[in-house]
Amino acid sequence: MSIIGVHHAQITIPIGAEEQGRHYYCHLLGLPEIEKPDSLKGRGGFWLQVGDRQVHVGVEDGFERTSTKAHLAYHVTDIALWQQKLQAHGFQMLTGIPIPGYARFETRDPFGNRLEFIQSLDQTTL
Incomplete structure (x- = not known):
C-alpha cells in the first residue's frame, strides 16, 4: 500500500466567477x-489539464x-516570456526566495x- 502520485490539486475562485476564471486560465x-463528471457539474467551477x-x-x-x-507552481520552458506576458496583462510580479x-x-x-512559475536552469530536467 503506497501513495503513487498526485492526481489533482484544487484552487478556488469566488462563486459566479467561472467566466473570468476561464479567461485567465x-x-x-x-x-x-x-x-467534469456529470455528478459534479452542478457544483460550479471547472477543471483544467496541466x-x-x-x-x-x-x-x-x-x-x-x-x-x-x-499555491500552485507551474513548470515552464521560457520563464522570461511568461513574466513578460503576465506583466503585459497587468499582473504584478512578486519576488520569491531564490532556489x-x-x-x-x-x-x-x-x-x-498565489501562483509560481518555475523553470529549471538545467534544461535536461524538463
Missing part, C-alpha cells in the same frame, strides 16, 4: 479545460485568497490565488 495561460495532472478550479466565497502561502538551479517568480491570479 484557459485563454491567457492556455490551459485546456476538461469536462501536463499529466489536473487542476480543479472550485468555487467558494468568504475566503481571503491573498492571506495564504498555498538553486531554478529561475522563478510569483504572481497572483485575478482572484488572489
Whole structure:
C-alpha cells in the first residue's frame, strides 16, 4: 500500500466567477479545460489539464485568497516570456526566495490565488 502520485490539486475562485476564471486560465495561460463528471457539474467551477495532472478550479466565497502561502507552481520552458506576458496583462510580479538551479517568480491570479512559475536552469530536467 503506497501513495503513487498526485492526481489533482484544487484552487478556488469566488462563486459566479467561472467566466473570468476561464479567461485567465484557459485563454491567457492556455490551459485546456476538461469536462467534469456529470455528478459534479452542478457544483460550479471547472477543471483544467496541466501536463499529466489536473487542476480543479472550485468555487467558494468568504475566503481571503491573498492571506495564504498555498499555491500552485507551474513548470515552464521560457520563464522570461511568461513574466513578460503576465506583466503585459497587468499582473504584478512578486519576488520569491531564490532556489538553486531554478529561475522563478510569483504572481497572483485575478482572484488572489498565489501562483509560481518555475523553470529549471538545467534544461535536461524538463
